[in-house]
Amino acid sequence: EFNIVRPKGYTVSYHATSEMEKHHFGQTHPMKPWRLTLTKSLVTAYGMPFAMDNYNTRHATYEELNSFHSSDYLDYLATAAPEDQPRDLDNPDKDVKFNLGGSDCPLFHGLYDYCSMSAGTSLDAARKICNKQSDIAIAWGGGLHHAKKSEASGFCYINDIVLAILQLLRLYPRVLYIDIDVHHGDGVEEAFFSTDRVMTVSFHKYQPEVFFPGTGGLNDNGPKSEHNPGAHHAINVPLNDGITDEQYEHLFKSIIGQVNTTFRPSAIALQCGADSLAGDRLGRFNLKVEGHAACVRFCKSLGIPMILFGGGGYTPRNVARAWAYETSIAIGADQNIPAEIPQHAPWRQHFVHETLFPTLEQSMSEPRNNKNTEKRLRDIVAHVHEQLRFVQH
Ligand code: ZL4
Numbered sequence: 001e002f003n004i005v006r007p008k009g010y011t012v013s014y015h016a017t018s019e020m021e022k023h024h025f026g027q028t029h030p031m032k033p034w035r036l037t038l039t040k041s042l043v044t045a046y047g048m049p050f051a052m053d054n055y056n057t058r059h060a061t062y063e064e065l066n067s068f069h070s071s072d073y074l075d076y077l078a079t080a081a082p083e084d085q086p087r088d089l090d091n092p093d094k095d096v097k098f099n100l101g102g103s104d105c106p107l108f109h110g111l112y113d114y115c116s117m118s119a120g121t122s123l124d125a126a127r128k129i130c131n132k133q134s135d136i137a138i139a140w141g142g143g144l145h146h147a148k149k150s151e152a153s154g155f156c157y158i159n160d161i162v163l164a165i166l167q168l169l170r171l172y173p174r175v176l177y178i179d180i181d182v183h184h185g186d187g188v189e190e191a192f193f194s195t196d197r198v199m200t201v202s203f204h205k206y207q208p209e210v211f212f213p214g215t216g217g218l219n220d221n222g223p224k225s226e227h228n229p230g231a232h233h234a235i236n237v238p239l240n241d242g243i244t245d246e247q248y249e250h251l252f253k254s255i256i257g258q259v260n261t262t263f264r265p266s267a268i269a270l271q272c273g274a275d276s277l278a279g280d281r282l283g284r285f286n287l288k289v290e291g292h293a294a295c296v297r298f299c300k301s302l303g304i305p306m307i308l309f310g311g312g313g314y315t316p317r318n319v320a321r322a323w324a325y326e327t328s329i330a331i332g333a334d335q336n337i338p339a340e341i342p343q344h345a346p347w348r349q350h351f352v353h354e355t356l357f358p359t360l361e362q363s364m365s366e367p368r369n370n371k372n373t374e375k376r377l378r379d380i381v382a383h384v385h386e387q388l389r390f391v392q393h
């Protein structure tokens with residue numbers, strides 16, 4: 001029996017709403033909000049809610065969304081209907097306002113509700129951290145890192161992470177943003193390009209022209225204009241196909257360890273996009289649940305208040321495994337969680353191999369070739385080390 005107890009000395013809060021999970025981007029669209037239902041059912045089957053404060057989240061208000069997004073964008077988002085979808089099938093991404101209505105960011109029924117719930121989840125998480133009512137706040141429904149001030153991008157309409165970090169900045173002098181989604185966290189990076197109070201670090205697959213969004217090269221460290229305090233406060237870790245747990249963990253610990261000692265963050269915002277796992281429909285890496293989760297464990301070990309956001313993740317059973325296991329790390333139950341998926345878990349049939357920790361071979365028919373050389377990874381660590389010499393706090 002997995003005996004779940006409340007962690008001693010600290011509090012974890014879990015922020016979600018089943019309302020969000022009912023929305024559909026369209027039949028074959030990769031983003032499937034029901035992966036959140038699958039995650040919650042696994043978390044519940046393991047009994048984890050007993051060890052956390054559980055909050056049903058509300059919708060973020062227009063004013064809250066407006067703290068980052070422009071009014072003209074929000075007004076269109078609130079009124080645009082699926083019928084406004086461009087009908088030109090030869091060129092589906094033509095003529096779209098604010099990048100809304102194309103195939104990546106379709107207009108679907110209940111879109112504004114979906115967006116304001118995702119943002120509400122992350123804002124509630126941030127408030128619990130600010131009130132010191134939580135030490136770790138979990139918002140798997142957030143993490144939509146591509147959304148811009150006046151533009152939807154890459155399945156993201158409202159940048160809940162930016163909104164949450166703006167909340168944290170009311171209380172905390174410095175916030176460290178870390179992004180382990182397989183895509184570059186461009187929207188968050190851009191939003192804080194000109195401040196030295198937020199440092200952003202994204203690990204991602206980088207191959208401009210071929211892989212979305214095409215930004216986030218090693219030398220992109222924030223505009224280096226003369227009086228920009230934000231210069232050197234964006235760190236990018238561009239990676240190739242097939243990176244392994246061992247390489248990723250080593251890279252993550254050496255980079256985040258260094259960033260922690262130089263930047264000395266007072267709060268951490270960790271985007272846990274699960275599309276960096278092996279076997280993801282859109283991803284390219286060879287990470288197992290263990291390797292992905294090691295990043296969460298390392299951040300927790302720093303002992304700094306933290307928000308865990310969701311993000312990408314397009315093979316729902318893998319998303320649910322990773323986020324459920326990472327929830328167990330947050331509450332300190334990871335050492336004794338059984339790998340066997342509980343018999344009574346709803347949706348158990350989704351977890352083909354019936355364990356939390358599928359092997360690489362179980363995750364994908366043929367693991368990808370690893371195109372990351374040890375030399376390249378050493379060069380990346382050296383470059384980051386150089387960047388951090390400009391950072392003084
Ligand atoms: C799909 O099957 O690279 C959308 C998107 C819809 C349904 C049927 C329409 C078929 C894959 C992706 C036409 C699809 C054409 N449907 C999509 C340059 C692109 C223009 C759009 O994890 N086409 C754009 C965005 C990325 C592009 C990734 C990751 C988000 C996050 C945080 C966003 N966009 C080329 C693609 C499908 C679709 C199948 C798709 N879109 C895969 N990669 C993209 O970082 C949440």
Ligand code: CA
Binds near residue numbers: 182183184203204
């Ligand atoms: Ca990333």
Ligand code: ZN
Binds near residue numbers: 182183273275
């Ligand atoms: Zn992604």
